[in-house]
Amino acid sequence: MLRANLLLLLVAVICALSTVSANHRARKLVTEYEREQGRMRELDIEWGQLQIEQSTWANHGRIEQIARDRLGMRVPPPGQVVSLEAAR
Amino acid sequence: MKFARSPILNQRLSPGRSRLVVLALLGSFILLAGRSFYLQVFQTDFLQKKGESRYERVIEISATRGRILDRHGDVLAISTPVKAVWAIPEDARLAPAQARQLAALLEMDVRELNRKLASEKDFVFLKRQIPPDVAEKVAALRIPGIHDQREYRRYYPSGDVMAHMLGFTGVEDAGQEGVELAMNNLLTGKPGSRRVIKDRRGQIVEDVESIHSPQEGRDVTLALDAKIQYLAHSQLKKALVEHKAKAGGVVVLDAKTGEVLALANAPTYNPNNRVRLVGAQLRNRAFTDTFEPGSTFKPFTAALALEKGKFRFDTPIDTSPGRLTIGSATIHDAHKHEMLTLAEVVQKSSNVGVAKVALSFQPDEMWQMFNSLGFGAPLKLGFPGEVGGRLRPAKSWRPIEQATMSYGHGISVTLMQMARAYLAFARDGDLIPVSLTRVDTPPRTGTPVFSGQTAREVRTMLEMAVQPGGTAPKAQIPGYRVAGKTGTAHKLDGGAYADKYVASFIGFAPASDPRLIVAVMIDEPSGTRYYGGDVAAPVFAEVMSGALRTLGVPQDLPLKPLIMAEAVKEGV
Numbered sequence: 001m002l003r004a005n006l007l008l009l010l011v012a013v014i015c016a017l018s019t020v021s022a023n024h025r026a027r028k029l030v031t032e033y034e035r036e037q038g039r040m041r042e043l044d045i046e047w048g049q050l051q052i053e054q055s056t057w058a059n060h061g062r063i064e065q066i067a068r069d070r071l072g073m074r075v076p077p078p079g080q081v082v083s084l085e086a087a088r
Numbered sequence: 089m090k091f092a093r094s095p096i097l098n099q100r101l102s103p104g105r106s107r108l109v110v111l112a113l114l115g116s117f118i119l120l121a122g123r124s125f126y127l128q129v130f131q132t133d134f135l136q137k138k139g140e141s142r143y144e145r146v147i148e149i150s151a152t153r154g155r156i157l158d159r160h161g162d163v164l165a166i167s168t169p170v171k172a173v174w175a176i177p178e179d180a181r182l183a184p185a186q187a188r189q190l191a192a193l194l195e196m197d198v199r200e201l202n203r204k205l206a207s208e209k210d211f212v213f214l215k216r217q218i219p220p221d222v223a224e225k226v227a228a229l230r231i232p233g234i235h236d237q238r239e240y241r242r243y244y245p246s247g248d249v250m251a252h253m254l255g256f257t258g259v260e261d262a263g264q265e266g267v268e269l270a271m272n273n274l275l276t277g278k279p280g281s282r283r284v285i286k287d288r289r290g291q292i293v294e295d296v297e298s299i300h301s302p303q304e305g306r307d308v309t310l311a312l313d314a315k316i317q318y319l320a321h322s323q324l325k326k327a328l329v330e331h332k333a334k335a336g337g338v339v340v341l342d343a344k345t346g347e348v349l350a351l352a353n354a355p356t357y358n359p360n361n362r363v364r365l366v367g368a369q370l371r372n373r374a375f376t377d378t379f380e381p382g383s384t385f386k387p388f389t390a391a392l393a394l395e396k397g398k399f400r401f402d403t404p405i406d407t408s409p410g411r412l413t414i415g416s417a418t419i420h421d422a423h424k425h426e427m428l429t430l431a432e433v434v435q436k437s438s439n440v441g442v443a444k445v446a447l448s449f450q451p452d453e454m455w456q457m458f459n460s461l462g463f464g465a466p467l468k469l470g471f472p473g474e475v476g477g478r479l480r481p482a483k484s485w486r487p488i489e490q491a492t493m494s495y496g497h498g499i500s501v502t503l504m505q506m507a508r509a510y511l512a513f514a515r516d517g518d519l520i521p522v523s524l525t526r527v528d529t530p531p532r533t534g535t536p537v538f539s540g541q542t543a544r545e546v547r548t549m550l551e552m553a554v555q556p557g558g559t560a561p562k563a564q565i566p567g568y569r570v571a572g573k574t575g576t577a578h579k580l581d582g583g584a585y586a587d588k589y590v591a592s593f594i595g596f597a598p599a600s601d602p603r604l605i606v607a608v609m610i611d612e613p614s615g616t617r618y619y620g621g622d623v624a625a626p627v628f629a630e631v632m633s634g635a636l637r638t639l640g641v642p643q644d645l646p647l648k649p650l651i652m653a654e655a656v657k658e659g660v
Binding site: 027031044045048049051052054059061078081083 | 167
């Protein structure tokens with residue numbers, strides 16, 4: 001009888017300790033999750049800023065100017081354009 | 089010595105004493121049990137709440153405003169977080185040196201800063217919409233009473249190119265103009281909040297519940313094609329300078345889907361920097377300004393004539409001697425012609441010819457047609473300030489008015505309405521709704537206005553107008569068959585027609601299977617030329633050829649040397 005009681009007591013103590021440690025681990029995971037979420041938001045913001053930068057660089061006016069002035073490109077005159085039939 | 093052998097145990101005490109002790113102990117236990125029962129059972133909710141409030145926090149979850157994208161997914165408008173610096177004036181006691189430092193960081197006048205801090209209010213914004221790195225420097229000064237908060241700023245990478253289409257938002261990130269206002273509900277995100285448990289170090293350790301889940305603003309994909317928009321914008325700007333015009337607008341529609349591929353207005357503004365903005369720059373002319381369309385209206389009268397069967401494509405109409413007197417008023421042609429077929433009336437833009445055609449109809453028949461083409465009522469695209477133009481009821485028309493209306497005077501329209509009405513010619517006589525957003529499944533057929541036969545015949549007339557002998561050879565594009573109509577209208581100034589003009593050109597290409605409609609309107613060209621064929625048609629040709637090339641529309645005209653004949657001047 002006594003032995004059984006001691007065994008149950010031991011089981012109870014182990015259960016209690018594992019609850020504590022599980023709780024602790026859960027909190028750590030939540031903290032980590034929150035940190036990653038914050039990182040996600042930061043990356044999101046950075047992505048937005050990069051998108052702004054990209055579309056500023058890819059501004060059509062700027063591209064046209066570079067193509068015309070720096071690279072000396074021009075629209076081909078109509079006589080030089082050959083249109084190809086699409087392959088069927 | 090064992091306790092059991094203690095001599096004290098042998099002493100007989102009166103049973104009353106031990107009972108008293110037992111009772112006292114029992115009583116205390118009952119008291120304790122009662123108290124704990126009271127706390128645990130009756131007060132539990134209250135106490136639990138009290139306890140939780142020691143470590144529970146409600147945090148706001150911000151939601152970003154959605155982006156505006158062009159049809160290919162390029163970003164046209166996007167929000168990014170910035171900071172607002174605010175102060176509690178009562179707490180902010182700044183040393184003069186600190187005030188100077190802060191003012192320099194915020195790029196504001198020290199006196200203005202001091203004036204704001206002297207305010208009686210509990211809360212004043214010192215400066216809003218400042219870059220996060222500047223806000224960090226301000227925070228690093230560690231001045232008591234100065235705080236910052238996050239807010240959003242909207243950026244428009246394309247600047248003035250699509251200012252009127254997109255509009256802009258205010259500091260509160262709410263739409264104020266253009267698509268930003270028209271689709272504000274979709275774009276706006278709803279911030280949410282949630283309850284969490286924080287530990288001693290302020291880290292979140294448990295997620296208790298979400299109170300309101302945040303709703304991110306939805307992205308809006310417009311029908312706009314950034315390349316075509318740029319083309320329209322730059323060509324319009326060029327034409328405005330060249331012809332010393334006051335204002336102008338260009339609309340590009342996809343004839344197959346009804347999508348607005350480009351909408352440019354001039355003068356324009358930079359939505360990223362809106363200081364010194366004047367009303368004229370803000371006007372989205374294509375939607376909010378009406379004008380008398382002039383000769384671009386003639387094809388509608390011709391279409392009515394064909395549709396009712398009273399006229400055929402080649403029915404001769406006598407336009408000599410180049411004027412027509414109705415009541416007390418006389419209509420003139422800019423150039424005298426003799427007998428013209430109906431098609432030539434449109435091609436050479438004869439006012440007399442088209443007025444004669446119009447007078448063979450009841451006012452109501454004309455009104456019906458104008459109405460079914462969408463004139464006189466706003467398009468209801470949700471655009472701010474959109475107007476419908478003026479189309480008076482047929483009952484009040486006098487014969488002279490009916491005649492002038494046939495060539496686009498005495499009626500007012502917006503450029504967008506005109507572009508849309510030409511859809512009926514570009515398609516086979518049916519009208520589909522115009523869409524600002526990308527259409528993935530275009531409607532196959534719309535509301536029929538004309539028969540397919542009528543639409544095809546008017547298309548041929550409009551093609552003739554662009555060819556030698558027409559009013560707009562400058563609208564020709566190498567490699568494509570083009571159809572279109574010029575318009576040059578006198579402007580009403582204080583109730584009378586003045587020597588100011590509105591030059592316009594509306595056309596479509598390729599004429600064999602129209603894909604695009606381009607409508608150009610130039611307001612008050614004050615250079616040497618003011619005819620639609622000279623001022624608006626070249627803009628049309630540039631925008632159309634560029635747009636067709638961008639979209640890869642196959643050419644439908646074998647290349648041959650362009651014949652640039654002298655244009656026939658149209659009537660004004």
